[in-house]
Amino acid sequence: MSNTIEQIANQEYKYGFVTDIESDVAPPGLNEDIVRLISAKKDEPEWLLQWRLRSFRQWLTMKEPTWANVHYPPIDYQASRYYSAPKQKRALNSLDEVDPELRRTFEKLGISLEEQKRLSGVAVDAVFDSVSVATTFRVELAKLGIIFCSFSEAVREHPDLVRKYLGSVVPYTDNFFATLNSAVFSDGSFCYIPKGVRCPMELSTYFRINTAGTGQFERTLIIADEGAYVSYLEGCTAPMRDENQLHAAVVELVALDGATIKYSTVQNWYPGDKEGKGGIYNFVTKRGKAFKGSKISWTQVETGSAITWKYPSCILQGDDSVGEFYSVALTNNYQQADTGTKMIHIGKNTRSTIVSKGISAGHGQQTYRGAVKILKSAVDARNYSQCDSLLLGDKCGAHTFPYIEVRNPSARMEHEASTSKIGEDQLFYCQQRGISAEDAVSMIVNGFCREVFRELPMEFAVEAQKLLSVSLEGSVG
Amino acid sequence: MLEIKNLHAGIDGKEILHGLTLSVGTGEVHAIMGPNGSGKSTLANVLAGRPRYSVTAGSVTYEGKDLLSMPVEERAREGVFLAMQYPVEIPGVNNIYFLKAALNSVRKHRGEEELDALEFLQLARQKMKVVDLDEAFMNRAVNEGFSGGEKKRNEIFQMAVLDPKLAILDETDSGLDIDALRIVAGGVNALRSEKHSVLVITHYQRLLSYLIPDFVHVLANGRIVKSGGKELAEELEQKGYEWIEQEVAAGA
Ligand SMILES: Nc1ncnc2c1ncn2[C@@H]1O[C@H](COP(=O)(O)OP(=O)(O)O)[C@@H](O)[C@H]1O
Numbered sequence: 001m002s003n004t005i006e007q008i009a010n011q012e013y014k015y016g017f018v019t020d021i022e023s024d025v026a027p028p029g030l031n032e033d034i035v036r037l038i039s040a041k042k043d044e045p046e047w048l049l050q051w052r053l054r055s056f057r058q059w060l061t062m063k064e065p066t067w068a069n070v071h072y073p074p075i076d077y078q079a080s081r082y083y084s085a086p087k088q089k090r091a092l093n094s095l096d097e098v099d100p101e102l103r104r105t106f107e108k109l110g111i112s113l114e115e116q117k118r119l120s121g122v123a124v125d126a127v128f129d130s131v132s133v134a135t136t137f138r139v140e141l142a143k144l145g146i147i148f149c150s151f152s153e154a155v156r157e158h159p160d161l162v163r164k165y166l167g168s169v170v171p172y173t174d175n176f177f178a179t180l181n182s183a184v185f186s187d188g189s190f191c192y193i194p195k196g197v198r199c200p201m202e203l204s205t206y207f208r209i210n211t212a213g214t215g216q217f218e219r220t221l222i223i224a225d226e227g228a229y230v231s232y233l234e235g236c237t238a239p240m241r242d243e244n245q246l247h248a249a250v251v252e253l254v255a256l257d258g259a260t261i262k263y264s265t266v267q268n269w270y271p272g273d274k275e276g277k278g279g280i281y282n283f284v285t286k287r288g289k290a291f292k293g294s295k296i297s298w299t300q301v302e303t304g305s306a307i308t309w310k311y312p313s314c315i316l317q318g319d320d321s322v323g324e325f326y327s328v329a330l331t332n333n334y335q336q337a338d339t340g341t342k343m344i345h346i347g348k349n350t351r352s353t354i355v356s357k358g359i360s361a362g363h364g365q366q367t368y369r370g371a372v373k374i375l376k377s378a379v380d381a382r383n384y385s386q387c388d389s390l391l392l393g394d395k396c397g398a399h400t401f402p403y404i405e406v407r408n409p410s411a412r413m414e415h416e417a418s419t420s421k422i423g424e425d426q427l428f429y430c431q432q433r434g435i436s437a438e439d440a441v442s443m444i445v446n447g448f449c450r451e452v453f454r455e456l457p458m459e460f461a462v463e464a465q466k467l468l469s470v471s472l473e474g475s476v477g
Numbered sequence: 478m479l480e481i482k483n484l485h486a487g488i489d490g491k492e493i494l495h496g497l498t499l500s501v502g503t504g505e506v507h508a509i510m511g512p513n514g515s516g517k518s519t520l521a522n523v524l525a526g527r528p529r530y531s532v533t534a535g536s537v538t539y540e541g542k543d544l545l546s547m548p549v550e551e552r553a554r555e556g557v558f559l560a561m562q563y564p565v566e567i568p569g570v571n572n573i574y575f576l577k578a579a580l581n582s583v584r585k586h587r588g589e590e591e592l593d594a595l596e597f598l599q600l601a602r603q604k605m606k607v608v609d610l611d612e613a614f615m616n617r618a619v620n621e622g623f624s625g626g627e628k629k630r631n632e633i634f635q636m637a638v639l640d641p642k643l644a645i646l647d648e649t650d651s652g653l654d655i656d657a658l659r660i661v662a663g664g665v666n667a668l669r670s671e672k673h674s675v676l677v678i679t680h681y682q683r684l685l686s687y688l689i690p691d692f693v694h695v696l697a698n699g700r701i702v703k704s705g706g707k708e709l710a711e712e713l714e715q716k717g718y719e720w721i722e723q724e725v726a727a728g729a
Pocket residue numbers: 488489491493511512513514515516517518519520
């Protein structure tokens with residue numbers, strides 16, 4: 001690569017730096033004026049402002065939930081700032097300026113150099129500029145009528161769609177964190193697949209332009225119109241750091257008649273250090289509504305965050321609709337995770353599958369919390385649930401809370417659960433055959449997670465395997 | 478090949494071996510016989526470096542190197558193989574995948590090229606015949622749901638693939654019927670050469686009629702109390718272990 005190109009690329013970045021750095025930050029605290037400010041800054045229509053305000057007033061009446069099996073010091077919601085203009089991070093000149101520990105992790109994950117630069121904010125040269133890649137993708141998608149853009153852009157360009165579906169799956173009154181998000185959400189992703197269109201590529205936030213960081217209060221809305229198909233990828237295996245400790249995102253999926261939405265997540269937010277200091281609190285509300293004959297499938301690999309509170313759920317409203325939840329959650333050191341799903345069967349002949357694999361190491365604490373509700377109207381509903389826990393060492397814990405409510409006698413339910421431990425004997429056996437303890441653990445763990453990894457898009461699955469090994473490092477021996 | 482000198486070792490702080498001395502030359506097959514509880518498995522596990530077993534005195538030299546200071550996986554990569562008395566189940570891990578990972582880590586250590594899936598499968602198929610295991614087994618999880626005899630044959634199969642310099646068989650024969658016994662002996666005989674040494678630990682003489690040892694040692698109360706040729710095994714079979722214990726008591 002010639003020096004001139006590099007110089008030009010860096011220069012361009014510098015310009016961007018100068019224009020965007022202008023700080024535009026709200027004072028700390030949360031009140032109606034702040035909500036109005038956020039809406040005004042984004043030039044939002046009146047209806048959206050009113051929706052935010054209703055959410056905020058609702059939130060004032062709500063209490064932070066305490067039922068989850070997670071422990072953390074009280075959060076002072078008035079101490080945070082709820083608006084700061086998207087700011088450009090200081091561009092680094094080369095990877096040498098990146099935290100060496102982060103780089104080692106990148107290498108172990110096998111992330112390419114170009115990708116490493118992008119993720120850690122190093123100015124990239126023109127050829128690999130992800131914005132231009134994203135633009136190409138967007139042109140492709142537009143030809144098929146697929147809309148894939150930031151949430152703010154959708155509010156401007158497709159207000160009718162947003163207005164129709166926003167809050168239709170997760171109402172603004174839903175729960176403390178979702179309601180907070182509804183009042184102050186910053187930005188996020190919007191996606192619409194028209195009738196009968198099969199989205200030809202995995203949609204990933206990675207290829208969405210105008211992304212100004214993921215933000216603390218992200219909002220995602222995906223609508224698959226009748227007979228449409230989309231596979232959506234959220235997050236990436238690279239470790240993600242953020243100065244905001246509290247994250248409360250909302251994701252809403254709408255699968256209209258005969259549509260399929262496959263939503264895959266790899267969540268690797270900063271988990272805190274080995275002593276449990278720092279780390280992201282991740283309180284997410286994810287839910288999909290499935291209409292007649294449609295299918296919603298959630299697959300998640302959760303390795304990050306100090307606290308994870310997350311229950312991707314399906315409302316199986318239409319007859320013959322299908323809901324799936326495949327999850328791998330790993331807690332190491334002092335991480336805590338309370339995660340699971342809710343499957344609400346309303347339509348006739350609805351089916352749901354739950355496969356949850358929890359891995360705890362170090363002092364990690366993990367809870368599976370799942371609810372299956374078969375309403376009276378759900379004739380011939382079926383559910384299969386499987387929750388397995390794997391423990392490494394004896395200081396960690398696994399807990400399972402399955403709630404089952406059946407109001408229709410024709411329902412068929414199957415539930416399996418297991419808890420196992422990677423024992424000294426298993427490790428010795430592997431080592432005696434020449435396999436290192438760390439490779440042995442990752443082999444056993446990957447074997448344990450196989451049924452979930454199978455559901456991930458191929459490349460993602462390979463990355464997820466590596467991610468688990470990296471996340472477990474230091475948990476043996 | 479292997480020099481054990483005045484080895485004092487035990488488990489969980491309890492001394493089981495009280496000064497064991499044994500020398501195994503390259504290409505030799507040694508049988509170690511002894512009553513239950515005499516410390517046979519302790520010896521095997523100490524040589525392999527199993528956690529919870531600790532050495533309090535003595536030395537073990539393997540190919541001129543201090544075996545006891547090597548980590549478990551390094552001993553394995555240097556060619557020490559232990560066919561365990563109670564092979565461990567590893568759910569979710571495919572048998573063939575496991576063995577490929579093992580072989581490749583050994584090969585890597587030796588500076589040899591790693592085998593790809595196809596090359597490995599060829600080798601595995603060839604070795605499978607030796608132990609009469611069919612391919613369906615290879616795609617199951619390591620030892621999971623295997624019968625006792627299948628687990629033992631799987632140990633011998635792994636041994637055949639890994640081609641160790643020193644194979645230690647801890648009661649691989651116990652609980653096997655005659656057919657399985659022949660298969661196990663066949664596997665060991667196939668390994669036999671001037672480059673491989675074998676330490677066969679057994680309670681019964683049975684296996685030794687298919688697997689003729691060069692030397693036989695009797696282990697009692699944590700020491701080798703008698704050594705001899707293959708005829709010692711036959712004598713033990715006829716007279717039982719009490720005979721040895723009496724002889725030792727008289728001599729002491
Ligand atoms: N965890 C333990 N703590 C104390 N003693 C043990 C433990 N495990 C085994 N032993 C004892 O060590 C002795 C030797 O055992 P082992 O080497 O397995 O004998 P062998 O294989 O010859 O039957 C036995 O007396 C047994 O009871």
